[in-house]
Structures are given as C-alpha cells and as structure tokens.
Amino acid sequence: MGLLVDGKWQDKWYDTKSTGGDFKREEAQLRNWITADGEAGPSGRAGFPAELGRYHLYVSLACPWAHRTLIFRKLKGLEDHISVSVVSPDMLENGWTFDREAHSTGDHLYQSEFLHQIYTRNHSTYTGRVTVPILWDKQQECIVSNESSEIIRMLNSAFDHLTGNQLDFYPESLRGEIDAINPFIYDTINNGVYRCGFATTQDKYQEAYHKLFDALDDVEQRLSEQRYLVGDAPTEADWRLFTTLIRFDNVYHGHFKCNRQRLEDYPNISNYVRDLFQFKDVNDTVDMFHIKRHYYYSHANINPTQVVPVGPNIDYHAPHDRGLL
Numbered sequence: 001m002g003l004l005v006d007g008k009w010q011d012k013w014y015d016t017k018s019t020g021g022d023f024k025r026e027e028a029q030l031r032n033w034i035t036a037d038g039e040a041g042p043s044g045r046a047g048f049p050a051e052l053g054r055y056h057l058y059v060s061l062a063c064p065w066a067h068r069t070l071i072f073r074k075l076k077g078l079e080d081h082i083s084v085s086v087v088s089p090d091m092l093e094n095g096w097t098f099d100r101e102a103h104s105t106g107d108h109l110y111q112s113e114f115l116h117q118i119y120t121r122n123h124s125t126y127t128g129r130v131t132v133p134i135l136w137d138k139q140q141e142c143i144v145s146n147e148s149s150e151i152i153r154m155l156n157s158a159f160d161h162l163t164g165n166q167l168d169f170y171p172e173s174l175r176g177e178i179d180a181i182n183p184f185i186y187d188t189i190n191n192g193v194y195r196c197g198f199a200t201t202q203d204k205y206q207e208a209y210h211k212l213f214d215a216l217d218d219v220e221q222r223l224s225e226q227r228y229l230v231g232d233a234p235t236e237a238d239w240r241l242f243t244t245l246i247r248f249d250n251v252y253h254g255h256f257k258c259n260r261q262r263l264e265d266y267p268n269i270s271n272y273v274r275d276l277f278q279f280k281d282v283n284d285t286v287d288m289f290h291i292k293r294h295y296y297y298s299h300a301n302i303n304p305t306q307v308v309p310v311g312p313n314i315d316y317h318a319p320h321d322r323g324l325l
C-alpha cells in the first residue's frame with residue numbers, strides 16, 4: 001500500500017497520526033466527465049464524448065467503490081462497449097498490481113505491472129494515492145475520472161442515445177432525495193466501515209462504530225416501510241449502499257471490527273441485500289474470493305498472518321420477502 005509523490009512510488013500506509021487516529025479518505029483528483037456530446041460535465045474539461053469502444057475501466061473486484069462501476073456497466077448494457085482490466089486482490093508494497101499469477105487479468109491496454117503506472121502514464125509527476133476505479137480514455141490515452149460516484153452518473157445516462165438502454169437510476173423526480181441520502185450513507189456506512197477498520201485509537205474506532213450501527217438501525221427502519229431507499233425501484237442510492245452491505249458479514253464484521261451484529265441479524269437489511277443481489281445479473285459482479293482475499297491478505301497490519309477465514313457461509317441466492325412491500 002502506498003502512493004505516488006512527484007511520480008515516484010512510495011510504500012506508505014495511511015497517515016492517521018495527523019488526524020488523532022481517524023482515517024480520512026483522500027478526495028479523488030481526476031474529475032472529468034464523459035457526456036453525450038463531449039461538452040464539459042459538472043467538473044473538469046470537455047472532450048470526452050460518449051463513444052462505444054473508446055473507454056476502459058481499471059477495477060478491483062474486491063473494492064466497493066469499483067464494484068459500483070461494474071454494476072452500472074452491467075445494468076446499462078455497456079459490457080460490450082467499455083472494456084475492463086482487473087487488478088490482483090493482493091495490494092501490498094507495490095499497491096495494486098496486474099500480477100496474473102495472483103488473479104489479475106493483466107493490463108489489457110499497456111501490459112503494465114502496476115496500477116501506479118497508469119497514473120503516471122496520465123501525468124508523469126502525479127502526487128496522490130493510486131486508487132481504483134479508473135475510467136480511461138483509449139483515444140486520448142488519459143484518465144477521465146477516478147471518482148466512482150461520478151463514473152456511475154456518467155454510465156447512467158451518457159451512452160443512452162447509443163445503446164438505447166433507458167434504465168434510469170438517477171431519475172429527475174428523485175434527485176433531491178437521492179442527493180440527500182447519499183452523503184449520510186457515505187459518511188456513516190460506506191466510509192464508516194473503513195473508519196472503524198483503519199482507526200488507530202480506541203476513541204476514533206468507537207466513534208465510527210456507533211455512527212455506523214446507528215445508521216444501519218435507521219436504514220433497517222426505513223426498509224421496514226419501503227422496498228428501496230428511495231422510490232419504488234432501485235436507484236443509485238441503493239447500488240452505492242449495496243456494495244458495502246454485500247461485503248459486511250464476510251469482511252467488515254470481523255476484519256474491520258464492525259461486530260455489534262451481523263447484517264444477517266437485521267430482518268429487513270438481510271432481505272434487501274438479497275433483493276439487490278438477485279436484481280437482473282448483478283450477482284455476476286460479486287466475487288467473494290477477490291473480496292475476502294483482498295482485505296484479509298493485504299492489510300497485514302490488521303491481519304499479520306494473512307490467513308483468510310473460511311466462513312461465514314451466507315446464501316445470497318436464497319428467496320427474499322421484499323416483494324411484499
């Protein structure tokens with residue numbers, strides 16, 4: 001695990017000293033947008049028009065942020081139009097790698113060894129963390145974006161006129177509600193599990209832990225009255241939450257000490273996870289081997305033996321009761 005400083009790789013764990021033991025996630029720096037006609041999006045520069053076959057995703061199958069982009073690629077019918085390279089789940093002294101011996105597909109575009117080479121190919125003196133997902137423009141040979149929440153917005157609509165896929169996970173009429181719930185879910189749950197796991201003081205861990213379970217209690221209550229977080233069909237807000245929930249009992253409960261209870265012990269949340277897992281072909285995007293291997297093997301300061309637990313054995317294909325709502 002490390003970062004680039006002026007284009008040079010440095011093997012460094014997250015700095016929690018300067019924040020009193022708290023884990024602070026670095027803001028994504030590369031924020032351009034693919035748009036239908038190539039005009040600039042809400043941030044960054046113009047020049048990234050939607051074109052079939054032009055863009056590539058670099059992902060980890062373990063990473064909840066990258067997972068969102070794979071779900072949107074699938075649901076929006078973009079699998080034949082946006083190619084993908086998958087990094088190895090083992091993220092050690094060189095960060096994410098394309099080691100085929102360690103379950104990576106390899107870098108299909110440049111045969112790079114390490115993901116940090118994609119960042120320096122984009123900008124030779126880049127300084128920052130080397131994160132997935134990355135959306136890459138094969139024509140201009142540069143990074144469009146490394147912010148998953150914005151990549152899923154692009155995939156949701158920019159290609160619709162080319163693919164004819166009109167499924168809308170950010171419908172105009174629900175945008176206010178989606179925009180209101182996203183930051184709450186992000187702070188307390190999506191990033192909350194990391195704040196529990198990466199905290200280096202008892203206080204910061206406990207603070208994150210209570211916020212996390214208070215938020216899960218709220219979500220459980222909300223899901224007792226409605227099938228999805230917002231509206232009566234899955235939206236972006238559900239997919240953003242789903243990628244954390246599907247990792248929770250398998251990884252965050254043990255590895256990140258998020259153990260007040262399992263999600264399986266929440267009647268509504270446990271059924272909701274199955275509902276989303278079984279929606280169209282979303283289950284194809286879930287790779288429990290990569291998920292467990294990544295966290296338990298890569299965070300050697302949390303799990304020094306790197307032994308990956310066998311359980312739990314949860315059947316996400318089991319029937320759910322969400323259709324009754």
Ligand SMILES: N[C@@H](CCC(=O)N[C@@H](CS)C(=O)NCC(=O)O)C(=O)O
Pocket residue numbers: 001002025026027028062063064065066129130131132133146147148149
């Ligand atoms: N804001 C980014 C966060 C992505 C992120 O933090 N990805 C993690 C993987 S789960 C990563 O690559 N971490 C490597 C690091 O921080 O060095 C997004 O949502 O796209």
